[in-house]
Amino acid sequence: MLGEMDEILNLTLELIEASQAHEQYRDIECINLIASEGIKSPAVKEMLRLCMDLESRYAEGENDLEGHVKVRYYQGQKYITKIENCAADIIKNLFKCSWTDVRLVSGTHANLATFKGLSLATKNKKMVVTPLSCGAHISHDYAGLAGRVLGLEMIDHAYDVREMTIDTDKSAQIIRAAKPGIITFGGSLFLFPHPVKELRSVADEVGAYIAYDAAHVLGLIAGGAFQDPLREGADFVTASTHKTFPGPQGGVILADAKSSSVEDAIKWVQHAVFPLSTSNTHLARLPALGVAALELKLFGAELAKQTVRNAQVAGQYLYEHGVKVLGEHKGFTMSHQLAVDVREYGGGKKVAQDLEEANIILNRNLLPYDDQNNRENPSGIRIGFQDVTRRGFKEGDIKYLCDLMLKVIKGTRKPQEVKEEVIAFRKQFNKIEYGFNSLEEVVKHLKNIVGK
Ligand SMILES: Cc1ncc(COP(=O)(O)O)c(C=O)c1O
The missing domain is CATH 3.90.1150.10 (Aspartate Aminotransferase, domain 1)
Known part of the structure; x- marks a missing residue:
């Protein structure tokens, strides 16, 4: 017993020391150029620190077509419901869309729910995707979530290596021949916009939904510096909230309920979120998500x-x-x-x-x-x-x-x-720009804008 506790003590000390050392190493002594890692402002971190009780809570249930809470199966929800609704409304305002789901715990989870929901809506298991080496994420691939977990059949977009983007004409032919239920765009190696507006009518011809994975570029889209997939004709946007979007680790799905077919698909995607793929939705990140979205708005x-x-x-x-x-x-x-x-x-x-x-x-x-x-x-x-x-x-x-x-x-x-x-x-760069230093500063800034 003593020997075992000795080992546990050593492991505990190592755990604490490694955690402290990591903060010093990656946050202070390294220059981070990993394209998938975002950086939070002091105000977003303060919001996270405030939410330690939320970190222990559950909120299983159903949402409505505005992305608001409809039914919850647990008690003690009166503030949690407000928090989730507020976070959803700030996200909808930022991305100018009518619906969002903020319950996803990661970008992979957003893809899981979207691909599953859309394959249920279309009763079609074919999905056109960018090849992995051309920038797709493993969750789009036959060797990852889409193939091995969801059992989708993947057909590759044609990719133009010189242009570093999808070849529009060749992909149109591929889509017409394959007749998929889902066409995906977006990716992990993502230098130039994908031809969403160019292939929208081809998607309509074959009855496919367009899903755009904005995990990497969500913050750039919010800032108007990259193609805006919803305005170009994407039906669903999936993303992480912690890459160019500088929020807490999590995921989000966006859509505009512009037609009955998108409304129908939203219901299937919501079904894929709950009950199919969530129980705990990691609620403590939601207030911080709202603050990060507000920073991008400003x-x-x-x-x-x-x-x-x-x-x-x-x-x-x-x-x-x-x-x-x-x-x-x-x-x-x-x-x-x-x-x-x-x-x-x-x-x-x-x-x-x-x-x-x-x-x-x-x-x-x-x-x-x-x-x-x-x-x-x-x-x-x-x-x-x-x-x-x-x-x-x-x-x-x-x-x-x-x-x-x-x-x-x-x-x-x-x-x-x-x-x-x-x-x-x-060491010369000790501040976070384009954001707030505290929640107090956030409120002061907003009151100033509205003249209160
Ligand atoms: C295009 C793309 N989609 C999805 C993901 C998965 O996101 P997460 O790590 O939040 O699950 C990534 C991760 O880097 C990505 O690059």
């Missing part, structure tokens, strides 16, 4: 514009210094991400590891011409600029950061030496 345009600008400046700078950044003839990117072919420097795995040694954190990534099974050592790296932008990086800072990266990528300096410079540089 500062999202500026934030999104600077994020894309920073990505483009980095693309140009790295390219001018001999690194193969994809999408050169289109200005490298229209989102927060860059895709870089690093085969001549040892491949994605080596470059990502070397940069990690220098405290620059990003991920290796498949590129469209890679074998999609080679996820261990793909040709590329993906670089995201949403975190550094929110920390206040402007064009000059981005170029300095690129200089640090170039030394490591090209091997002209040892990563360990560059690390010291990275830590010193990172």
